[in-house]
Amino acid sequence: MTLNTQPGTKSPLRRRASTPLPRVPGAAPRAELGHPQLGQTSSEPGARALAPRGSWSSESSASSSCWEHRVVLLGDPGVGKTSLANAFAGIQERDVLEQHGEAAYERTLLVDGEETTLLVMDTWEPERKGESWRRNQCLQMGNAYVIVYSITDRSSFESASELRIHLRRARQAEDIPIILVGNKSDLVRCREVSIEEGRACAVVFDCKFIETSAALQHNVDELFEGVVRQLRLRREGKEPASSHRRKESLSRKARRFLDRLVARNSSKVTLKARSKSCHDLSVL
Numbered sequence: 001m002t003l004n005t006q007p008g009t010k011s012p013l014r015r016r017a018s019t020p021l022p023r024v025p026g027a028a029p030r031a032e033l034g035h036p037q038l039g040q041t042s043s044e045p046g047a048r049a050l051a052p053r054g055s056w057s058s059e060s061s062a063s064s065s066c067w068e069h070r071v072v073l074l075g076d077p078g079v080g081k082t083s084l085a086n087a088f089a090g091i092q093e094r095d096v097l098e099q100h101g102e103a104a105y106e107r108t109l110l111v112d113g114e115e116t117t118l119l120v121m122d123t124w125e126p127e128r129k130g131e132s133w134r135r136n137q138c139l140q141m142g143n144a145y146v147i148v149y150s151i152t153d154r155s156s157f158e159s160a161s162e163l164r165i166h167l168r169r170a171r172q173a174e175d176i177p178i179i180l181v182g183n184k185s186d187l188v189r190c191r192e193v194s195i196e197e198g199r200a201c202a203v204v205f206d207c208k209f210i211e212t213s214a215a216l217q218h219n220v221d222e223l224f225e226g227v228v229r230q231l232r233l234r235r236e237g238k239e240p241a242s243s244h245r246r247k248e249s250l251s252r253k254a255r256r257f258l259d260r261l262v263a264r265n266s267s268k269v270t271l272k273a274r275s276k277s278c279h280d281l282s283v284l
């Protein structure tokens with residue numbers, strides 16, 4: 001992955017707490033908000049933190065065309081959502097102290113030769129009385145979701161399953177990319193959730209799976225590259241006969257066909273196939 005971030009230019013970040021987050025069509029066009037057009041590389045160095053936690057507009061909607069790819073981080077407190085967002089944004093620990101409270105990070109990634117801008121949102125908060133609308137909004141606004149648990153905390157793993165169920169209810173019939181992430185993989189001695197359990201959960205809940213360490217920056221790039229690929233695979237699925245689709249190799253087409261055939265033949269085989277591919281973020 002190539003980033004629009006030059007080494008050594010990641011800080012200082014400019015705080016843009018006054019910048020509104022995604023708005024519904026009809027609101028101020030993006031250019032007026034001072035952001036580059038989507039698909040363009042940001043001219044500012046580094047990723048940009050855009051808004052403090054909890055300050056996003058209630059007008060935001062998943063159908064907004066202002067931000068092409070909103071990636072929402074979900075998960076229990078303390079599992080490492082902010083750390084993953086910071087690692088995505090290339091923010092060092094010292095910057096985190098300075099930038100405390102920021103909750104959305106925009107960054108343009110070059111994946112497989114194509115640029116894609118992700119807006120990673122770290123806005124998920126513990127349930128508060130009378131504020132369930134906040135959580136509902138999070139479940140409605142994402143174009144992709146990253147459900148994080150800590151491999152050192154079984155209850156966070158159980159919460160991740162519940163979140164997947166909430167998400168399925170909130171976005172019925174929508175095929176949105178969901179990645180289950182077992183974070184803190186560096187803490188091997190404190191592990192409470194095995195990699196097999198994580199994978200099995202992803203298979204049951206029909207999502208992708210990866211273990212990361214935000215602390216060691218392990219698999220963080222792979223995670224967000226995977227999000228981009230998952231988004232593209234769905235986009236390609238919707239496009240009739242795009243040039244990109246035409247470029248698909250014959251062997252890949254044949255493999256997809258066979259996979260589908262096999263999947264149809266036996267649910268057991270389907271599960272096996274899915275468990276084989278749930279950690280491959282470059283296929284559906």
Ligand SMILES: Nc1nc2c(ncn2[C@@H]2O[C@H](COP(=O)(O)OP(=O)(O)OP(=O)(O)O)[C@@H](O)[C@H]2O)c(=O)[nH]1
Binds near residue numbers: 080083084124185216
């Ligand atoms: N060892 C290790 N520690 C991590 C990792 N990711 C996060 N942490 C630590 O776990 C703690 C919680 O991390 P956060 O990123 O604040 O977790 P969060 O999910 O954003 O928590 P809330 O803000 O409460 O929702 C911090 O002390 C992090 O330094 C990791 O991959 N490995």
